[in-house]
Amino acid sequence: MLKPFFVVAALCLSASVLASTPPALTPQTYTSRLGVGMLVDWAITERGIREFDPLAVRDFQQRGIGHIRIRVAGEPTHQRLVHLQKIVEACKRYNVVPIISYQAANGAENEGKVLGWWTTVARYFAQSDPLLGFDILYEPSEKLTHAQLNNLYEKTAKAIHKISPQRMIFIAPHAHTQPDSLKWPEQNHPPVLVDWHLFPYGPVAVNGKRGWTTGTPAEKAAIRARINNVVRWQQKSGHSSWVGAWSVGDGIKNVSGKQQIAFATFIACELQKNHLPYAVNNDSKFYDGEEGAWRPEMQPLLDAIIKPQCGN
Numbered sequence: 001m002l003k004p005f006f007v008v009a010a011l012c013l014s015a016s017v018l019a020s021t022p023p024a025l026t027p028q029t030y031t032s033r034l035g036v037g038m039l040v041d042w043a044i045t046e047r048g049i050r051e052f053d054p055l056a057v058r059d060f061q062q063r064g065i066g067h068i069r070i071r072v073a074g075e076p077t078h079q080r081l082v083h084l085q086k087i088v089e090a091c092k093r094y095n096v097v098p099i100i101s102y103q104a105a106n107g108a109e110n111e112g113k114v115l116g117w118w119t120t121v122a123r124y125f126a127q128s129d130p131l132l133g134f135d136i137l138y139e140p141s142e143k144l145t146h147a148q149l150n151n152l153y154e155k156t157a158k159a160i161h162k163i164s165p166q167r168m169i170f171i172a173p174h175a176h177t178q179p180d181s182l183k184w185p186e187q188n189h190p191p192v193l194v195d196w197h198l199f200p201y202g203p204v205a206v207n208g209k210r211g212w213t214t215g216t217p218a219e220k221a222a223i224r225a226r227i228n229n230v231v232r233w234q235q236k237s238g239h240s241s242w243v244g245a246w247s248v249g250d251g252i253k254n255v256s257g258k259q260q261i262a263f264a265t266f267i268a269c270e271l272q273k274n275h276l277p278y279a280v281n282n283d284s285k286f287y288d289g290e291e292g293a294w295r296p297e298m299q300p301l302l303d304a305i306i307k308p309q310c311g312n
Contacts, residue, residue: 025130027193027240030168033097033131034242034277035066036268036306041283043084044071044103051289052083054090059287063294064306067097069244069279071138073105076120085125092129099170099279100125101135101244111152118156122163133168134160135195135244142174149174150183157185157192170195170242178226179233179241195244196230198223198271200281202249203263212263224270231274243271243278248301261304269310280305 038060041048060068070087074080084100091098100121104114118136125132136156140149153171160167172195173181179194203212212219234241246267248260271278283289286298294302 025166025168025191027168027191030131030133030191031193031240031242031277032275033066036064037067037069037097037099037277037279038065038286039069039071039101039245039279039282041071042087042289043080044073048284048289049083052087053289053292054086054093055292056287056289057087057090057094057096059292059294061094061096063302065096067099067277067279068283069099069101069135071101071103073103076117076124081121081124084121085128088125088128088132092131097131097133099133099135099244101138101170103138104141111148111155114152115156115159119159119163122160122167126164130166130168133170135170135172137172139197139200139245140172140174144174146174146181146183153182154185161191166191168193170244172196172244175200178229179237179239184237184239192239194239194241196241197245198226198243198267198278199249200245200247202247204249212259214259215262215266220266223267227270227274227276230276241276243276245281246278247281248305257301261301264301264304265308265310268305268308272308273310 042052042056043049057068068087068091070084072080072084088098088100090096102114102117102121104117114136118134122134136153144152157169157171160169168191170193171182171185173179175197179196182194185192199211203210211223230241233239248264268278285295286302287294
């Protein structure tokens with residue numbers, strides 16, 4: 001007589017378990033979690049490593065930073081991996097998405113070294129939070145041909161996903177090219193996204209031409225065109241993207257603080273309007289690691305980056 005009760009109870013329990021199971025993480029849901037991010041030097045410079053405090057991650061989250069791009073270089077030693085783990089754990093604690101970004105020597109280390117580096121890191125973080133992302137190359141060198149770069153990504157993505165099949169991976173085209181230069185890895189592993197850069201050093205001159213002076217209509221149109229090209233590429237390819245680096249430009253002559261804010265506001269508004277997550281360079285400009293506090297003089301610029309006042 002009790003059997004129907006147990007059947008109903010089992011069905012209720014199964015439904016409860018299914019209801020509590022989080023939906024599978026996809027590149028689309030992943031990018032929707034990123035929001036505004038910041039490049040951090042907490043694992044690459046002596047000062048950044050020395051000054052890192054997990055409470056800094058809390059400060060970032062409270063300020064509106066949704067993810068951090070953790071720049072790393074050198075051999076994946078045990079000491080370096082333990083320090084990275086400390087940062088990753090702090091991110092999980094304070095609900096900030098961590099993305100490890102490997103800065104290869106000159107952006108063009110040999111394929112075997114890049115592959116070995118990521119294999120070691122992937123194994124170490126195999127059981128880590130699925131929100132941890134891997135950015136294979138911080139900035140690919142133009143010394144690598146498109147074919148060489150695509151081959152490197154193909155082999156490295158395959159090695160990482162053999163260890164962690166659902167790990168989110170970012171692959172980047174050369175600095176001044178569009179995502180369509182990339183040949184997508186052919187294995188059946190969907191968690192691959194593109195990391196492209198928009199003014200990673202600010203509006204410096206490229207081929208003798210600055211991308212921003214005073215925000216002329218032509219300058220704004222050129223920036224919109226590049227962003228729109230990426231949006232169209234996303235729609236056509238079905239892949240998701242992230243602006244892994246952009247900067248307001250430090251030390252650029254004839255760019256005032258007022259113009260930096262205008263530039264930051266325009267870029268942030270255009271990216272947010274197109275639902276493109278982005279990370280800005282970099283933490284030490286805005287945050288004093290030694291004091292454990294935001295630099296008050298940078299507040300207006302940081303506000304323009306995180307919560308820009310956009311017009312129609």
